[in-house]
Amino acid sequence: MGRSLSFLDKxxxxxxxxxxxxxxxxxxxxxxxxxxxxxxxxxALYEEVKSHTKITPPFNCKVKTLLGYPLGxxxxxxxxxxYHVQFHITENIQDRRQLDKLTETLHASRLxxxxxxxxxxxxxxxxxxxxxxxxxxxxxxxxxxxxxxWFQAGYxxxxxxxxxxxxxxxxxxxxxxxxxxxxxxxxFAVWQGLKTSWQFFIIxxxxxxxxxxxxxxxxxxxxxxxQTPLTGQVRAGRAVTTTDIDFAEIKALARRTRASANEILLxxxxxxxxxxxxxxxxxxxxxxxxxxxxxxxxxxxxxTGNKIAIxxxxxxxxxxxxxxxxxxxxxxxxxxxxxxQKATPGAFKAYTxxxxxxxxxxxxLHLSDFVKPIANILISxxxxxxxxxxxxxxxxLACYPVSTMTPGGGVNxxxxxxxxxxxxxMVCCNRHVKDISPLAGYVHEAxxxxxxxxxxxxxGIEDIGEQIESYPRSVIAx
Numbered sequence: 029m030g031r032s033l034s035f036l037d038k039x040x041x042x043x044x045x046x047x048x049x050x051x052x053x054x055x056x057x058x059x060x061x062x063x064x065x066x067x068x069x070x071x072a073l074y075e076e077v078k079s080h081t082k083i084t085p086p087f088n089c090k091v092k093t094l095l096g097y098p099l100g101x102x103x104x105x106x107x108x109x110x111y112h113v114q115f116h117i118t119e120n121i122q123d124r125r126q127l128d129k130l131t132e133t134l135h136a137s138r139l140x141x142x143x144x145x146x147x148x149x150x151x152x153x154x155x156x157x158x159x160x161x162x163x164x165x166x167x168x169x170x171x172x173x174x175x176x177x178w179f180q181a182g183y184x185x186x187x188x189x190x191x192x193x194x195x196x197x198x199x200x201x202x203x204x205x206x207x208x209x210x211x212x213x214x215x216f217a218v219w220q221g222l223k224t225s226w227q228f229f230i231i232x233x234x235x236x237x238x239x240x241x242x243x244x245x246x247x248x249x250x251x252x253x254x255q256t257p258l259t260g261q262v263r264a265g266r267a268v269t270t271t272d273i274d275f276a277e278i279k280a281l282a283r284r285t286r287a288s289a290n291e292i293l294l295x296x297x298x299x300x301x302x303x304x305x306x307x308x309x310x311x312x313x314x315x316x317x318x319x320x321x322x323x324x325x326x327x328x329x330x331x332t333g334n335k336i337a338i339x340x341x342x343x344x345x346x347x348x349x350x351x352x353x354x355x356x357x358x359x360x361x362x363x364x365x366x367x368x369q370k371a372t373p374g375a376f377k378a379y380t381x382x383x384x385x386x387x388x389x390x391x392x393l394h395l396s397d398f399v400k401p402i403a404n405i406l407i408s409x410x411x412x413x414x415x416x417x418x419x420x421x422x423x424x425l426a427c428y429p430v431s432t433m434t435p436g437g438g439v440n441x442x443x444x445x446x447x448x449x450x451x452x453x454m455v456c457c458n459r460h461v462k463d464i465s466p467l468a469g470y471v472h473e474a475x476x477x478x479x480x481x482x483x484x485x486x487x488g489i490e491d492i493g494e495q496i497e498s499y500p501r502s503v504i505a506x
Contacts, residue, residue: 109228315345348488401436
């Protein structure tokens with residue numbers, strides 16, 4: 029039995045090309061048990077994992093197409109486990125910069141569209157007590173919330189030498205679709221469709237009103253982002269860097285500033301990206317924008333696939349005080365949250381599909397260099413396990429998510445909280461910028477100066493390339 033795909037699921041297949049693969053990956057750093065032999069343990073674990081050939085959906089499914097259009101997922105009988113589970117010897121596995129470079133190479137290639145769309149690649153140097161699994165899964169299988177849920181299911185709360193099952197062999201509950209049999213159900217479905225269509229019309233109308241400056245207090249207009257060396261037509265090749273943030277510090281700052289953890293992160297990444305782009309000669313006459321994923325599931329809902337909306341949020345501009353920049357972002361963020369709460373999930377999903385479809389057309393026609401991007405940064409925050417997890421008897425030390433590129437480019441920043449730490453993965457197209465490792469350092473500096481500014485109001489960030497319009501001072505101001 030195959031599985032149907034929503035249009036949002038299908039969009040990740042339709043948007044894919046050799047230059048812009050649409051899988052998401054994660055770099056999992058693990059530590060083998062103390063008694064294990066470093067030169068034998070990882071290969072033995074790899075052989076054991078690869079022996080689990082009873083694959084469960086969707087990991088045993090390939091995409092069924094008609095003239096290139098995806099119709100759904102269908103079971104694939106001849107699984108090639110040598111393709112899906114691989115083992116590679118590398119140099120010093122604990123060299124973080126070298127690992128990032130290796131991730132760039134692995135992440136830039138496309139998954140074989142004629143096979144189920146996933147891979148697990150074991151990496152080791154035959155001497156270290158640490159090893160790495162780079163795992164990647166196509167985005168049409170699910171969004172971040174779905175993939176993290178699957179990821180957690182493949183790990184245990186303590187070491188387990190027996191009874192270990194990898195994530196692709198785990199049994200999952202199937203959610204049967206509720207068939208509409210009563211006329212009241214059909215009438216309700218029609219009503220919901222009309223309500224979604226009306227609210228989608230209202231969203232577009234309010235954006236039009238903002239465009240003509242009738243009512244500017246609404247979500248940002250799409251395609252208002254600033255063109256930078258990181259935006260434009262997405263080409264083959266990726267630049268990747270990873271880092272860690274103490275998430276307890278983020279939550280403490282959020283409490284002190286009456287902000288959310290996401291708003292603290294938006295402020296920190298905004299300052300860091302400004303500093304990084306200034307190093308590459310960028311000047312800013314307007315704020316940067318971030319694409320904000322919104323989970324449209326109800327509390328406790330565990331549906332698979334993609335059930336998200338992605339909407340732009342305006343960041344800060346024109347202020348050297350980090351705290352004032354944070355307040356700007358809080359206001360702008362909550363304008364978007366208020367708009368999302370006033371609309372149905374279906375309406376926001378339709379809005380996401382509409383603007384992403386337009387950006388996809390620009391990418392197909394190779395026009396992304398000539399139009400403004402929807403946003404400059406995509407920031408996702410995925411809640412992961414709160415305690416340490418184990419893969420068989422190996423302890424998971426960190427898990428860095430590495431996402432896909434959206435049409436129009438920019439930098440995609442994804443963090444997953446794990447065991448009190450935020451593991452951060454950052455990726456961009458390496459067309460103009462070959463190395464984004466300095467961005468990780470700027471993130472830590474921005475976090476430190478934001479925390480310092482709360483106790484020392486005179487503290488400000490250095491010049492980050494913003495050009496501020498000057499206005500005549502009034503008599504009252506004098």
